[in-house]
Amino acid sequence: MTEPTRERTRLYLITPASVPDVAAFAKTFESALAGGDVASLQVRIKPDGLIDEATTEAVARALLPLCREREIALIINDSVDVCEKVGADGVHLGALDMQVKAARARLGKQPIIGATAKDSRHIAMEAGEQGADYVAFGAFFPSETKADTVPADTELLTWWQSVMELPCAAIGGITPERAKALSLAGADFLAVSASVWAHKDGPAAAVRAFNAALDEAATAF
Incomplete structure (x- = not known):
């Protein structure tokens, strides 16, 4: 019996925590x-650690047409309210946010629901049981985007890939140079922020470098 072939790891972008100029960022995103x-x-606007719902909504509305055109899933961080208002594709819930089952009951079957699991197998499995569409593990490396992270080991990705069908995302300090190893370890998605928006050669160069690394990893699956 032939083992199923893993699909290529894909890129999951997260906005900067602060977006002072929505129109300018829309152009930056398009360039990426x-x-x-x-x-x-994922639209994650948290300039002081708390969600700025007004700016989150503004950014989401500005980027939604481009995401629809390019078939990119638009995910709202934390806020089911904003997800509903703008008709986003889904919501990502942190460890202290609304439970997955409550979000699923409110949003229905169609929207994507992601859940933060940090380094916990138990939390990840519980999220899956409650109806999450993916779980996010990390931080795998020190992160500039989020200070209150929990270290995670790549073995967690390998274990998850071996026992679960639910997709997993790796997050935390991921650069193009680290992408291949995380893909090979079992990440279905790489969630990245600063390594794209603050890349020395610009966002497009960063996305290109990530995709090159993920293409290379895919040949080894």
């Missing part, structure tokens, strides 16, 4: 897409 494949974009 010149670098190649992007699976999803």
Whole structure:
């Protein structure tokens, strides 16, 4: 019996925590897409650690047409309210946010629901049981985007891939140079922020470098 072939790991972009100029960021996001494949974009506007719902909604509305055109899933961080208002593709819930089952009951079957699991197998499995569409593990490396992270080991990705069908995302300090190893370890998605928006050669170059690393990893599956 032939083992099923893993699909190629894909890129999951996360916005900067602060977006002072929505129109300018929309152009930055569009420029990033010149670098190649992007699976999803999470709108995470938390300039002081708390969600700014007004700016989250503004950014989501500005980017939704482009995401629809490019078949990129638009995910809202934390806020089911904003997800419903703008008609986003889904919501990502942190460890202290609304439970997955409550979000699923409110949003229905169609929207994507992701859940933060940090380094916990138990939390990840519980999220899956409650109806999550993916779980996010990390941080795998020190992160500039989020200070309150929990270290995670790549063995967690390998274990998850071996026992669960639910997709998993790796997050935390991921750069193009680290992408291949995380893909080979078992990540279905790489969630990245600063390594794209603050890349020395620009967002498109960063996305291009990530995709090159993920293409290389896919040949070894």
